[in-house]
Amino acid sequence: MDWSSKMNEAVECLESGLRGEVSYAEAARRAGCPAYHFQRMFSYLAGMTLADYVRRRRLTLAAADLQAEGGKVIDIALRYGYESPEAFARAFRQQHGLSPSEARRPGARLLAFPRLAFRFEAQGGSDMNYRMEKLPAFRAIGMGTSVQMSEAFSEVPQLWQKAAAEGAFARFLELGEPGGRPPGILGICAGGSWGEGERFDYILGCVSREALPEGWRELEFPASLWAVFEAAGPPEALQEVWSRFYREWVPSAGYELAGLPAVEAYLPPEENRNELWIPVVSRT
Numbered sequence: 262m263d264w265s266s267k268m269n270e271a272v273e274c275l276e277s278g279l280r281g282e283v284s285y286a287e288a289a290r291r292a293g294c295p296a297y298h299f300q301r302m303f304s305y306l307a308g309m310t311l312a313d314y315v316r317r318r319r320l321t322l323a324a325a326d327l328q329a330e331g332g333k334v335i336d337i338a339l340r341y342g343y344e345s346p347e348a349f350a351r352a353f354r355q356q357h358g359l360s361p362s363e364a365r366r367p368g369a370r371l372l373a374f375p376r377l378a379f380r381f382e383a384q385g386g387s388d389m390n391y392r393m394e395k396l397p398a399f400r401a402i403g404m405g406t407s408v409q410m411s412e413a414f415s416e417v418p419q420l421w422q423k424a425a426a427e428g429a430f431a432r433f434l435e436l437g438e439p440g441g442r443p444p445g446i447l448g449i450c451a452g453g454s455w456g457e458g459e460r461f462d463y464i465l466g467c468v469s470r471e472a473l474p475e476g477w478r479e480l481e482f483p484a485s486l487w488a489v490f491e492a493a494g495p496p497e498a499l500q501e502v503w504s505r506f507y508r509e510w511v512p513s514a515g516y517e518l519a520g521l522p523a524v525e526a527y528l529p530p531e532e533n534r535n536e537l538w539i540p541v542v543s544r545t
Contacts, residue, residue: 263381263512264379264381264511264512265379265380265381267291267292267293267294268292268306268379269378269379270291270292271288271289271291271292271294271299271303272288272376272377272378272379273291274287274288274291275288275311275314275315275318276318276376279315279318279319279322279341280322280340280341281340282342283315285299285300285311293517293518294518295518295519295520295521298518298523299311300461301450301461301503301507302507302511305503305504305507305508306379306507306508307377314377316352316356317356317374318374318376319341319342320341320352320353320356320357320374321356321372321373321374321375322341323337323338323340323341323349323353323361324353324357324364324371324372324373326340327361327364327365328364328365328369328371334346334349334350334361334362335349337349337361338361346361349361356372356374357371357372358370358372359371381508381512389490389505389506389509389510390490390491391488391489391490391491391510392488392489393486393487393488393489394442394486394487394489395484395485395486395487396442396443396482396484396485396487397484398481398482398483398484399438399441399442399468399482400468400469400470400479400480400481400482401447401449401464401466401467401468401469401479401480401482401524402436402466402467402469402471402473402474402477402478402479402480403429403433403447403449403464403465403466403467403477403478404420404423404424404427404429404464404465404466404476404477404478405451405462405463405464405465405466405477405478406420406462406463407460407461407462407463408420408460408461408462408463416463417448417463420463420465421465424465429465430446432474433446433466433467436467436469436471436474437467437468437469438467438468438469438470441467441468441469442468443468443487443489443524443526443536443538444468444526444528444536445467445526445527445528445529445535445536446465446466446467446526446527447464447465447466447467447468447524447525447526447527448463448464448465448524448525448526448527449462449463449464449465449466449480449522449523449524449525450462450463450522450523450524450525451463451464451480451522464478464480466478480522482521482522482540483521485519485521485540486516486519486540486541486542486543487538487539487540487541488510488514488516488538488539488541489536489537489538489539490502490506490510490536490537490539491534491535491536492534492535492536492537493533493534494533494534495533496525496527496535498535499525499535499537502537503537506537506539514541515543515544515545516541516542516543516544517541517542517543517544518539518540518541518542519540519541519542521540522540523537523538523539523540524537524538525537525538526538
């Protein structure tokens with residue numbers, strides 16, 4: 262099954278749960294993608310977060326049900342995952358610009374958000390330089406926080422600021438394993454919760470064998486194969502690498518994404534580059 266078909270199978274799974282409970286884990290399975298990656302991948306490929314897509318589609322279907330049925334607003338609200346008519350009315354007005362009751366009036370103007378369909382086409386572009394590295398098992402330690410996907414660009418820098426204020430970077434240098442790989446200061450995009458919150462865990466730290474400082478977190482990585490991509494320039498350049506990784510490399514490479522967290526490796530400023538480490542498994 263090609264990449265487009267897999268992603269459209271995932272969309273079919275999402276759509277089947279709109280009038281009930283969406284199974285994000287099953288959608289990730291159909292996409293052939295570990296849960297660690299599915300939220301982020303969907304965001305880059307669709308141009309919106311997974312939670313935004315589900316919310317907009319549910320409110321589109323809810324509007325159609327309101328016009329076709331004569332039932333209570335609370336019943337339709339519950340059908341689409343809202344715990345109260347007030348919460349449903351706020352979300353409905355935000356999308357459609359009118360209340361659920363007003364939507365039932367003849368001639369009411371509503372906003373339909375169509376079902377998403379993926380189609381990947383061959384495109385000319387610049388090469389993606391990468392290398393493959395096999396790493397033995399390693400342990401990473403660091404400061405962590407729960408991050409909302411849509412707010413990552415503001416919440417992650419806040420963790421960096423907190424780390425700087427608490428002297429964590431000096432501790433990373435002190436506790437980091439000499440020659441440890443992945444190198445540098447690590448930004449680890451670990452698993453999180455599904456649904457409306459759409460959050461993931463972000464850990465800022467280093468490879469280390471030292472004792473875990475109080476209040477820090479640790480992650481154990483098994484021996485794995487890693488695809489390593491270089492991002493020249495400032496740390497912000499990693500976002501473009503992430504986007505191209507999901508749009509260009511994953512559909513065409515002979516590897517599947519492994520069920521492990523991805524790692525952003527921030528190298529010394531004088532190197533003017535950083536790296537994105539993605540655990541993978543061969544398709545053959």
